[in-house]
Structure formats: structure tokens, C-alpha cells
Amino acid sequence: MISILYLLFWSGFIYLMHLLINPLYFLPLWFILGIPFSFIMVVLFLLLHFPFLKLSRLDNPYKYYLSRSTSHWLIVFFLRLKIKIHGQENIPKGGILTVYANHKSYVDPFIVFEFMNRPTTFTPKMSVYKAPLIGFWLKSLGAFPIDRSSDRNTARAMVDAIKVVKSGMAMAIFPEGGIKDRDDEKMVAMRAGAYRVAMKAEADLLPVSIIGTSLVKKRAPWRSTTIEVLIHPVLPYKKISTMKTQDVADMMFKLINQPIEQKGSK
Numbered sequence: 581m582i583s584i585l586y587l588l589f590w591s592g593f594i595y596l597m598h599l600l601i602n603p604l605y606f607l608p609l610w611f612i613l614g615i616p617f618s619f620i621m622v623v624l625f626l627l628l629h630f631p632f633l634k635l636s637r638l639d640n641p642y643k644y645y646l647s648r649s650t651s652h653w654l655i656v657f658f659l660r661l662k663i664k665i666h667g668q669e670n671i672p673k674g675g676i677l678t679v680y681a682n683h684k685s686y687v688d689p690f691i692v693f694e695f696m697n698r699p700t701t702f703t704p705k706m707s708v709y710k711a712p713l714i715g716f717w718l719k720s721l722g723a724f725p726i727d728r729s730s731d732r733n734t735a736r737a738m739v740d741a742i743k744v745v746k747s748g749m750a751m752a753i754f755p756e757g758g759i760k761d762r763d764d765e766k767m768v769a770m771r772a773g774a775y776r777v778a779m780k781a782e783a784d785l786l787p788v789s790i791i792g793t794s795l796v797k798k799r800a801p802w803r804s805t806t807i808e809v810l811i812h813p814v815l816p817y818k819k820i821s822t823m824k825t826q827d828v829a830d831m832m833f834k835l836i837n838q839p840i841e842q843k844g845s846k
Contacts, residue, residue, distance in 0.1 A: 581645070581646075581649045581747055582622060582625075582626075582646075582649040582650050582652070583649070583652060583653045583656060583657070584654040585621075585622060585746045586618050586619070586622050586653055587618075589614075589616040589617065589621040589622065590615065590617075590618040590619035591614075592613050593610065593613070593614040593617045593618065594607070594610045594611060595612040597613075597614075598714065606836070607762060608688060613672065617779050622653070626646075627648065628714065629646060632835060633646075633716070633717065634716075634722035636720075636826075638699070638701070638721065638722040638747070638749055639668075639699045639718075639747065639748065639749055641649065641699075641701075643720065644698075644699040644700070644721075644825070647693060647717070647721065647783055648693045648694075648696075649786070651689075651690040651693035651694065652693070652694065654690060655687075655690055655691075655694060656802050658800070659690070659718065659796065659800045659801065659805075660799075660801055660803070660805065660806050661687065661690075661691070661796070661800075661804070661806075661807050662802040662804055662805070662806045662807065663691060663694050663695075663806075663807045663808075663809060664806065664807070664808050664809065665666060665694070665695045665809045665811070666809065666810050666811065667810055667811035667812065667813075668695055668697070668787070669811065670811045670813050670814055671695070671696065671697060671698070671786065671811060671814075672784065673697075673698065673721050673788075674698075674748065675748070675784060676745055676746060676748065676782060676783040676784060676817070677745075677750040677784050677785075677786060677814070678745060678752075678753060678777060678778040678781070678783045678784070678786070679692065679696070679700065679750055679751065679752040679753065679784055679786045679788060680752075680753050680754075680755055680774070680775075680778075680784055680785060680786070680787055680788065680790065680832055680836065681752065681787075681788035681789070681790050681836065682754070682756065682765065682766065682767045682836055682837070682840065683756050683759055683816070684755030684756070684759060684761075684762055684765060684775040684790070684793045684794045685759070685762070685793035685796050685797065686759075686763050687793060687796050688720065688754065688790060688793055688801075689702055689752070691793070692788075692805060692811060694809075695788075695809050695811065696750060696752070697732050698750055699723045699725050699748075699749050699750065700721075700749065700750040700751065700752055701718075701721040701724070701744060701749055701750070701751050701752070702724075702751070702752050702753075703715075703723065703724045703725075703726055703741070703751065703752070703753045703754070703774075703777075704718055704720070704723055704724050704725060704726070705725070705726050705758060706725050706726060707772055709725035711725065714742060722739065722744040722749060723736055723776070724737050724738065724744070724751065724801075730768075731766070733827065738776065738777060738780075741777050741781075742777060742780050742781045745777060745778075745781040745783050746781050746782075746783075750786075751777060753774050753778075754771050754774075755767070755770055755771055755774035755775065755829065755832070756768070756770065756771070757771040757774065762794050762797065763844055764794070765790075765791055765792070765793075765794055765840045766834055766837045766841060767836055767837055767838045770829050770830075770832075770833050771829075772825050772826045772828075772829040773824035773825070775825050775829050775832070776845055777819075777826060778828075779820075779825055779828070782821070782846075783817055783819050784814050784816050784817050785813060785814065785815040785817075785820065785828075785832065786812070786814050786815075787812040787832055787835045787836050787841055788809065788812065788836070789801055789809070789810040789812070789816065789836050789837075789838075790807065790808075790809055791807065791808040791809075791810070791838045791839070791840055791843055792805060792806055792808055793805075793807060801829060808843070812835055812836075815831075815832075829846075837839055
């Protein structure tokens with residue numbers, strides 16, 4: 581929807597300006613100026629939805645559709661990502677679910693929106709959660725902010741996160757605790773505590789390997805980047821219920837890194 585709206589604003593601007601200023605040699609200028617104009621119009625359209633985002637339920641279908649549509653628009657027109665998704669059939673359509681993936685770029689949440697076909701929220705660090713517009717959007721999705729300066733605040737937020745996950749909304753977690761090494765696609769660190777939400781909520785775990793995002797910063801928006809997403813079979817909670825959190829973390833670390841290592845060795 582957002583991509584179509586963007587194209588309509590863009591083509592409408594070009595057409596209107598051509599009617600007002602007729603010479604054809606101005607057309608390239610209208611094409612260029614139409615990009616920022618259309619971007620501003622889409623942002624204004626999204627801002628009009630803020631009251632709805634605040635008042636609607638976390639699992640509202642339109643809210644998630646709007647988020648996915650906005651994410652797809654950014655991916656296609658500005659980040660220029662080509663995403664190849666493998667194993668999307670492994671995503672459970674219902675039930676209690678947590679999603680774990682490697683984290684090498686700030687575009688990773690957009691990629692999660694691209695392959696998750698059910699309402700999903702995130703675990704951003706506090707600085708992102710406090711950002712004016714992004715923070716409001718994350719809060720409306722029931723995001724679980726990570727405050728590394730206060731264990732007490734994180735513990736309180738975790739209680740809310742467990743409630744959100746138990747309600748049936750999937751939660752995407754990047755267990756590295758931030759971007760540790762942009763040049764290495766593999767997980768280079770693992771915070772076992774990132775799996776407490778899944779264990780406390782008795783949620784199934786969905787491991788996801790994302791390959792290629794380390795190149796985005798060097799290429800976007802001038803060059804396109806191909807991203808591969810491998811969605812592994814889900815790990816039912818029953819299979820890990822008796823395991824220690826550290827053992828679960830180690831198992832997920834190996835699962836997520838394995839295809840990345842295989843890709844790198846080719």
C-alpha cells in the first residue's frame with residue numbers, strides 16, 4: 581500500500597508540474613523533485629495514523645500491515661535490497677513464538693517485517709526506543725526496550741514482554757545485544773539472557789540466519805544488495821523446556837551460524 585501511495589504521489593507531482601510548466605525539458609527536474617515531495621507526503625500520511633497506532637490493540641491486523649508495508653517501501657525504494665527468503669513455510673501461523681536472528685545492520689528489523697507473516701514486535705535498545713517517531717511506533721507494537729544501564733528497568737520490561745509473547749504476538753530478538761561486528765555475518769557474541777523471554781513465556785523458538793546485511797552500509801542507496809534469509813524449522817518449547825538457558829543459547833548459536841559459515845566457505 582505505501583509503495584503504491586508513494587508512486588501515486590510521485591507520478592501525480594510530475595503530471596501536475598508538467599501541466600503548470602509545459603516545456604518537456606523540465607521533465608527530468610520534476611522526476612528528481614518528485615522523490616522528496618513523495619517522501620514527505622508518505623511521512624505525513626503515516627503521521628496521521630499515529631492516533632490509531634496508539635489506541636488500537638497490539639495484534640490489530642491493519643497496524644501490522646501498515647508496518648510491513650512501510651518497511652517494504654523503504655527496502656525497495658531507498659535501501660534497494662533484494663531479499664531471497666528460504667523456509668518461510670517454517671513460520672508457525674499461531675501459538676507462542678520468539679524469533680532469534682544474527683544482527684549486523686540497522687536494516688535487520690525491516691528484513692524481519694519482510695518475512696514474518698504474523699504480528700511481530702522487537703527488543704530495541706533504549707536509545708532507539710526513545711527516538712521521537714521510531715520510539716512511538718515501537719511502543720505501539722509492544723516492543724520490549726533493553727535498558728543496559730538499569731537491570732531493574734530491564735526486569736520490569738521483561739515482565740511486560742512475557743505478557744506480550746504469551747498473548748500470541750511473536751517477538752523478534754537479536755541475542756548478540758547489539759551490532760558487535762559489521763564485517764562478520766556470523767554471530768560473534770551471545771547473551772544467554774536474551775533467551776529468558778522465550779523460556780519464561782514457554783515459547784517456541786524460530787532460528788533465522790540473515791546473510792548479506794553487512795554490505796548494506798557500504799552500498800545503500802546507490803547500489804542494490806542481495807540479502808538471503810534462511811528460516812530454520814521451529815524448536816518447540818517442549819524440546820528445550822528442561823535445558824539450561826546457556827545450553828539453549830549455545831544450540832541456537834550453532835544453528836544460526838551454520839549456514840552463514842557454509843556460505844562463506846564457498
